[in-house]
Amino acid sequence: MPTLDDPVDVGSLTLPNRLYRAPLLECAGNGDGAVDTLIQDLEPGAATGAGLLCQGATIVRGEGGCAAPGMTRVHDPEFVAELERLTGRIHEHGSHIFCQLEHGGLRSMETWHAGYRAEHPALDQLAVSRPPWQLRLLDRLGFLDFSPHVLSTREVRELARDFAVAGARAIDAGYDGVHVAGANMGIVQQFLSPFYNRRDDEFADGVRFLELVHDEFRDRAGDAPLVTKVPVETPSPPVVRRRIDGDDAVVIAERLAEIGYDALAPVETSVVWDMSIVRGEYPARAWGESSLQPAYHEAFGGRFRTEAVKLGNRVESLFYGFEPAWNADVARRIRDAVDVPVMLEGGIRERGRIDRLLGESCDLVGMARPFYAEPRLPARLLGDVPDTTGALCENCNNCTVPQVTDEPGRCRTPSVVRERARRERDGEYETGR
Structure with missing residues (x-):
């Protein structure tokens, strides 16, 4: 059975080990300091030995499509060329980096962020089909603000081309591969999901969109690794009858592997905004920060709506408590069915559990929120370490909610921050790599 320290092939690329930083929001934007922010966030993981780092969701177009404030866009060739500074720094440490490509579609800020919507009143959401009745109801109740533009067949092809062009530019800038954001309610999941996709053209089959992205990317970037997430919508609310189940x-x-995707990351995720992808505790500290209240009110449209979102968040936390390796079962099923590597993330924290999962449920193991708590986490997980060695992350989710206010992703839990500082003083993040 493989261990975390063993190399693994992803397409034409050989990774030095099987630990990767899963995609996270870096909140770097595209301003003058964007590349420096990305280096600051990503280089520590490379310097301490992670085989792969996945830069968080980057938007393939210059307007709309951001699911949260501060997301970086990769539509501009000049900006993408500047990212060579980032990829060069990662490669200096012997690590590799993928760029995750995204467009939010109906999940974009122009749907849910009241302040952003007020500043961009003419900005419509891109939609695969007319929004489902459940979302239209939330619109009528005032919690969301839909003005969807349903993509024509020609426009779907143009969007797939934009994904591929952005990916090819990333490869030219030194990225080792491209990760298509196929879950977390983004537009790719919306193509795959029967909840969203009611089309009557060739893209009624949502895999066709990913096939077109693949073909366009190969034409431009050759055999550079191309991976994607596979959504499993079983955590969706009971009122959602049309969804992707485990069999789907x-x-x-199987189809994506046949098309030529080089690795797959199965992810349980809902069809709506909830905690199904960040399971754990209700983030009471983050909601209670007085300095963030004005920004919450701006994002959600006032005090009343903010309180309603907080209440919904608390209810969700009762359904989505922390469960170790919550994607492992579906990952195991998919690994048995395909001949490409399976990437597993979601609730993985201890080295002993990681080695048990490798070769059984997955071929690579990723972590996301633990890198907010410990940017140099690989130094403690790789090598000859006890099975009980694990991440400091307490799954409290205090790092996630403030991101709706354009706050950077960072651990905000004092006990964790103090423990990381102690470990830094004691040299536990030092490495000879």
Whole structure:
């Protein structure tokens, strides 16, 4: 059985080990300091030995599509060329980096962020089909603000081309591969999901969109690794009857592997905004920060709506408590069905559990929020370490909610911050790599 320290092939690329930093929001934007912010966030993981770092969701177009404030866009060739500074720094440490490509579609800020919507009143959301009745109801109740533009067949092809062009530019800038954001309610999941996709053209089959992205990317970037997430919508609310179940996900994965995707990351995720992808505690500290209240009110449209969102967040936390390796079962099913590596993330924290999962449920193991708590986490997980060695992350989610206010992703839990500082003083993040 492989261990975390063993190399693994992803397409034409050989990674030095099987630990990767899963995609996270860096909140770097595209301003003058964007590249420096990305280096600050990503280089520590490379310097301490992570085989792969996935830069968080970057938007393939210059307007709209951001699911949260501060997301970086990769539509501009001049900006993408500047990212060579980032990729060069990662490669200096012997690590590799993928760029994750995204467009939010109906999840974009122009749907849910009241302040952003007021500043961009003419900005419509890109939609695969007319929004489902459940979302239209939330619109009528005032919690969301839909003005969807349903993509024509020609426009779907143009969007797929934009994904591929952005990916090819990233490869030219030194990225080792491209990660298509196929879950977390972004537009790719919306193509795959029967909840969203009611089309009557060739893209009624949502895998066709990912096939077109693949073909366009190969034409421009050759055999550079191309990976994607596979959504499993079983955590969706009971009122959602049309969704991707585990059997559907296996079929989607088999088709994507046949098309030529080099690795797949199965992810349980809802069809709506909830905690199904960040399971754990209700983030009471983050909601209670007095300095963030004006920004919450701006984002959600006032005090009343903010309180309603807080209440919904608290209810969700009762359904989505922390469960170790919560994607492992579906990952195991998909790994048995495909002949490409399976990437597992979601609730993975201890080295002993990691080695048990490798070769059984997955071929690579990723962590996301633990890198907010410990940017140099690989130094403690790789090598000859006890099975009980694990991440400091307490799954409290205090790092996630403030991001709706354009706050950077960072651990905000004092006990964790103090423990990381102690470990830094004691040299536990030093490495000879």
